[in-house]
Amino acid sequence: MAFDKMELRDIEVWDGNFAAAQALRQCQIDVVSAYPITPSTPIVEGYSKFLADNYIEGEFVMVESEHAAMSGCIGASAAGGRVATATSSQGFALMVETLYQASGMRLPIILNVVNRALAAPLNVNGDHGDMYLGRDSGWIQLDAYSPQEAYDLNFIAFRVAEDHEIRLPAMVHQDGFMTSHTAQGVHTMDDDTAYSFVGDFKPMNDMLDFEHPVTHGVQTEEDWHYEHKARQHNDLMTKVPTKIEEAFAAFEKLTGRKYNQVEKYDMDDADVAVVCMGTSVETAREVASEMREKGIKAGVVGLRVVRPFPFMEIAAALKDIKAIAALDRSSPNGAAGMLFNEIAGALFNTDSKALLTGYVYGLGGRDLTKKHLTDLYTELQANVDAGKVLTPLQQFIGVRGPKLAFL
Amino acid sequence: MLEIRWHSRAGQGAVTGAKGLADVISTTGKDVQAFAFYGSAKRGAAMTAYNRVDDKPIMNHEKYMEPDYVFVIDPAIVYTADVTVNAKENTIFIITTHMSKEELIASQPKLEGKMVYIVDCIKIAQETIGRAIPNTPMLGAFMKISGMYDIEFFKESMKRILAKLPQKIVDANMLAIQRAYDEVK
């Protein structure tokens, strides 16, 4: 290899952004086309520094907007390169049109989304508004709860996305600032081990294969469009979950770190459970353990794979739970929250008699404290004791002013 | 669980300090966390940074903290921000000031009855590093007050963390750490 390798300690103290940048270096990304935006900036900044310091053979393309950034990624990926970028919030929103292009063209681009609130009002802090905006875009969406996971899930994302049976782009999400700018111990892989997990990029239908000229980005009208979209949905529903499980198993074999589509914590005998994403999952785990000391059988379900939504796995994880709280860190703006709806859908035709309530929390980076979660578990237990939901079905946590609740 | 809150101005190196401290502690087998509140703070704006240290994996991501230690690395912030917020009974304050402890507490009555240590990180930084970057001296003072690690081990660890800086700056930082270690009271 013409580039230099980097000596890493077994445990490095990295924030989520640097962990993701290191993963991009170790995967040897050919092209990063980017328009940096807070709080994801250090990921692409890190890549370009590694590139300048000869740790990567690749190309950093600085463009004029996020729309152009993803367009550059699409071109580079269609040409046959291993491609990644990063964005947040408004940048993600500007990328949306091209997100659908990337997934429809079946290009295995990896997008690190450092979750941040959507304006207005302008806010640089973490919530899941941008993550939710992308959930119908046909991408695979993986969610990290810590810098370690932001590192690990990048490798898993490349392995799944680039598989020739899959060929779909994937997002790796992490919470803005709460993960991206929080330094924690990260167990590293050495460069060769890390690269061996993703392997050499195997191009497919690439434009640089001059012996097999191809046309990408074609037009289809009523006669073809539906079949292509149906095929994409089919592959997400039937092929991707299996490949993700295989990648999780291979990753565990390599590192000892085990990931699941649905991350269960103390769920085996739990009466009450919180379902959430991002850093909140870890905080909720800590609170769940404390609740058990108080006699409440509390569990936590973290959604690791947001899309394709693990419908059956969620139903299985929650099947014996008596009261469930679905925590959405994004304003549903006129509906029940996404997690509330997905969980309701997953449980509806089952024997579950669970009391399901939804909570909106943490918008614009508002702190989710252990006190909030303690109160929440207490409320769930009260529902269990009463045998019915005692509160409205949708409540806002941690917002100032009169209690906000609906439904 | 050991929890630390830093009070600083953006640009004084609190984030670097918090991450550096986390890095050193991490090498001794403990789990660490270092983060900060940014907002859209510009250089000079008041900000806070945080450390958590534990023997078991740290899962708590709440921003709320009742700190065991409060580091104040800018001499004016003790007046413009409430450095005692969410403090516990036994929270230890290490505050940058040119004043005596008595003068400091008299000028900021909220510190009355608190466990306060003082050290002039700004002066130490100016006289050693040549710039008012008071983060590494604060860590020297912390080593003295907490007795967490032997100062020589700590300095060796910090040399690794600062390795990308010119040797002259690294040496100056070592001097600053040692002086704060000796001068905190």
Added chain:
Amino acid sequence: MANTGWDEFEIGAMLRTFEGEAGDTVGTLQEDRNYTQNSSFSASVADWRIEKPVFNKDFCIDCQFCWVYCPDISIISRDKKMIGIDMDHCKGCGICVEVCPTNPKSLLMFPEQADEESEIANWPAKETKEK
């Protein structure tokens, strides 16, 4: 192809130009290339025409204007000599006639059903400019 189901095509709405390898495409005449059914070269637009261009080589000066301007690459030129029209891909737009600079024109539009030989036999004479 119109009856192909969602599970029967290559992913990504990607289309191939040639069957097998491209090989020496550049050195091969269009009609000898192994285009796939997806290539527009494999599709005929002949039935779009109401009028067709007829080429009279007696007046052609091989200026290549028609070749340059034809929007469907349907003027067949070999070694910079105009030799005819690709009637599978000509849709009868008449641009070649419009740009032909000779007098009389070397290309004229006739109804699709017109007989080429008799139209050439009755080709208009050179126009003289009135003074």
